[in-house]
Amino acid sequence: MSTIRPMRPTDLLKFSSTNLDHLTETYNIGFYLEYLTKWPDLCRVIEAKDGRIDGYILGKLEASPFSPPIHPYSPDTNPDPNYLPWHGHITALTxxxxxxxxxxxxxxxxxxxxxxDAAEAWFVDLFVRASNEIAKELYKKMGYSVYRRVVDYYNDGEDALDMRKPLTRDVGRKHVREGGDEVRVKPEDVW
Incomplete structure (x- = not known):
């Protein structure tokens, strides 16, 4: 049986075989270490009985770097559609x-x-390649929905889908929407 445990710096030397998929974004070691330093509780691995790393997730908690247009933030009074309140973000899952x-x-x-949820985030979001049908279906089964399409998000010009799952704090589900596939934004609108 495999177990989930916090990621350790030494795991970075053991998960290169996990990144073999052409759709998996692979980062430099400094990127992984930054996440481990800033958000250690949101970086986890699945470890097999033999010590092999079968998967990992890198995440963070964040909000837009600028103050909400109306303070304190409320989804009902926020006039900026690109402002991101306190939320969890899945940076990598493989x-x-x-x-x-x-x-x-x-x-x-x-x-x-x-x-x-324990940190009182409004939702969890992630970006997935528009062509990655398997990942999109997986996330939909887990309760995520498309919030918007980010045109030309990836270096190769492919669009990303910004997918979200509301958490307990978002009682009215105000941070998700129907028809998000049709809402198109530029990468610079998604700080």
């Missing part, structure tokens, strides 16, 4: 090819969602 379809992605996501 499962090794040999460990897929075992529920690991759901388990890792749930751990980040629980941590974000």
């Amino acid at each position: 499962i090794a090819p040999h460990a897929r379809r075992l529920g690991y992605a759901s388990r890792l996501s749930e751990s980040l969602e629980q941590q974000s």
